[in-house]
Amino acid sequence: MPVELVETKLQGALPVHLVGRDGLEAAGLAPSAIAWAKANGFSGDAGRTLAVPGENGALAGALFGIGDGEGALDLGALSKTLPEGDWHFASAPAEPELAAIALALGGYVFTRYGKKPGKALRFDVPAGVDAARVRRIADGVFLARDLVNTPTSDMGPDDLEKAVRTLAAAHKAEVSVIKGDELLARNFPMIHAVGRASSGAPRLIDMIWGQPGAPKVTLVGKGVCFDTGGLDIKPSSGMLLMKKDMGGAANVLGLASMIMAAGLNVRLRVLIPAVENSIAGNAFRPGDVLASRKGITVEIGNTDAEGRLVLGDALALADDEEPQLLVDMATLTGAARVALGPDLPPFYTGDEALASDLAAASLAVEDPLWRMPLWRPYDAKLSSKIADINNVTTDGFAGSITAALFLKRFVEKTAGWAHFDIFAWNPTDRPHGPAGGEAQGIRALERIISTRFG
Numbered sequence: 001m002p003v004e005l006v007e008t009k010l011q012g013a014l015p016v017h018l019v020g021r022d023g024l025e026a027a028g029l030a031p032s033a034i035a036w037a038k039a040n041g042f043s044g045d046a047g048r049t050l051a052v053p054g055e056n057g058a059l060a061g062a063l064f065g066i067g068d069g070e071g072a073l074d075l076g077a078l079s080k081t082l083p084e085g086d087w088h089f090a091s092a093p094a095e096p097e098l099a100a101i102a103l104a105l106g107g108y109v110f111t112r113y114g115k116k117p118g119k120a121l122r123f124d125v126p127a128g129v130d131a132a133r134v135r136r137i138a139d140g141v142f143l144a145r146d147l148v149n150t151p152t153s154d155m156g157p158d159d160l161e162k163a164v165r166t167l168a169a170a171h172k173a174e175v176s177v178i179k180g181d182e183l184l185a186r187n188f189p190m191i192h193a194v195g196r197a198s199s200g201a202p203r204l205i206d207m208i209w210g211q212p213g214a215p216k217v218t219l220v221g222k223g224v225c226f227d228t229g230g231l232d233i234k235p236s237s238g239m240l241l242m243k244k245d246m247g248g249a250a251n252v253l254g255l256a257s258m259i260m261a262a263g264l265n266v267r268l269r270v271l272i273p274a275v276e277n278s279i280a281g282n283a284f285r286p287g288d289v290l291a292s293r294k295g296i297t298v299e300i301g302n303t304d305a306e307g308r309l310v311l312g313d314a315l316a317l318a319d320d321e322e323p324q325l326l327v328d329m330a331t332l333t334g335a336a337r338v339a340l341g342p343d344l345p346p347f348y349t350g351d352e353a354l355a356s357d358l359a360a361a362s363l364a365v366e367d368p369l370w371r372m373p374l375w376r377p378y379d380a381k382l383s384s385k386i387a388d389i390n391n392v393t394t395d396g397f398a399g400s401i402t403a404a405l406f407l408k409r410f411v412e413k414t415a416g417w418a419h420f421d422i423f424a425w426n427p428t429d430r431p432h433g434p435a436g437g438e439a440q441g442i443r444a445l446e447r448i449i450s451t452r453f454g
Contacts, residue, residue, distance in 0.1 A: 002107035002118040003079050005100060006086075007131045010124050015061040015090035016078065019044040021068055028091070029063075037063055047074055047431060049081035059083060061090070072098035073366045076106025076432030079121060088124035096126035097134065098366060101443075104138035105432040110149045136261040137446065141439040143167070144254030148244045148424050148437025152226040157200040157274040160223055160246060164205050164272065167253060171260035173209035173268075188273075188317075189291045190298065190309040195275025197283035200225070202275040204314060209260050210267040215453050216323035217266045219256060220314045222248035222307045222330035223274035230277050230303030231285055244437060245307070247424025248330035249274065255327075255442040259449060266453045271318055273310035277303070289387045293317060294410050299384040301392035307332050308391060308406045315410040319417075325354075325452075326417040327445060328407065335399025336421040339372075345440045346372040348404040349418040354448075358418065361444040369420075369441055372401060379405050 019027045021044045024034050033052050037043075042050045046067025054060030062082055066074065072095040078087075093099035100123075109118045125131045147155065147163060155163075161177060168175045180201040183192040188204055195202025205223070224245040228234060234242070249272045256270050284290065288300045290309065294316040298309065307330050318326055336346050347369050349355050355371050362369040381393035381402055389409065393402050404419050411417045422440040429435050 004122045010086040013086040013088040017090045073102045073432040076102035079106035086122045100134045140254040140258035144250040144439040145437040147250035160274045179203040188313045190313045191273045193284040194306045197280035198276035198278040205272040207270040214267040217325045218269040218318045218323040219252035220271045220328040221252035223272040227277045232303040258446045271314045277306045297387040299387040299390045301390045312410045322413045326414045329420045332421045333400045342423045344368045345422040361447040367444040
């Protein structure tokens, strides 16, 4: 982990003073530090770090502005702005665990292709914080970020399967894979149709961990390793970030890492339909009608709405077991970004208790989520004249809602189902994470699962 969190008190560690807006006098600083801050125009504005020299010119500590104190994850900026060395908080942060998580997440650097590692920082864990839990959460987030940041040349369906097997081996989980034409024989026709035009065979990856009699938690992640749009091809600008179209798979694997590392009392199942939506002579076409595992026939109104197709088959399999909790995560629609932007993923569920828990957990761990409605009157927009359903609407309205309604057709038995339409990407640098692949919603879900089943 780039920022080392230390549980034993570091001798000689320098203090970081957290200063509220216009709060220099109330921060317990020495007069010389106050004078230095004023001379440098530091008044506690959120996100600013100021190194403080001692009497002999050596570094004596640092000030960090917390503004009005509304964002604990803003402390992640310290991982980039502090000079290298050993540090501790001069006084306890308002949210000690979130502060530790922020420090860990803020130090992330994706180094696979030569980028230099971050600064060598060690930080005393605030009193009362479970450092092992912080590390588990950070490791899960980093796994999701690493997978999303890796280009498709090194993260095709074969590579995504290898990543699952690596994670499974670390936690003694079992993995089975249904691949290529076997998908047709085993009744996963939509996964096969979406991925058959790629040189990397489509597959359904199935990982199982935990005791058979434990409460069942199933995670389904969209694993479209690259999306050209298919025959309804995207413009070049629309393909630039399509390596991240497996962001749902990356996020459920990050969450699975947290669950398994914690040894939670669940029987965990992770299902990932891993495909590449490519163009070739055997690509599925607009106007085709696909069979599905559920028995629902689907007319293809647009080949660029492929994620809901592969998820439909995987969700039908997951629903057969009626798990206590069924979660799917997908970089599914641009409409979700239009509605809520890149930082606030919508989620959909008909389970009121789960919705309430998600809203509370989202606020508690600063992992933004927003509930959107499964608005039944829009179901009719997915009608088809020749099949049971179309994969898109004709008017283009409410795209994220209608995509969720499409998925809901494939979940009939499981009451505790939630769908997350995530972006899995930071467009710009943030205090707790650089621009690039991002984990969204999984820290909130980890809180719920550890509370319900820990």
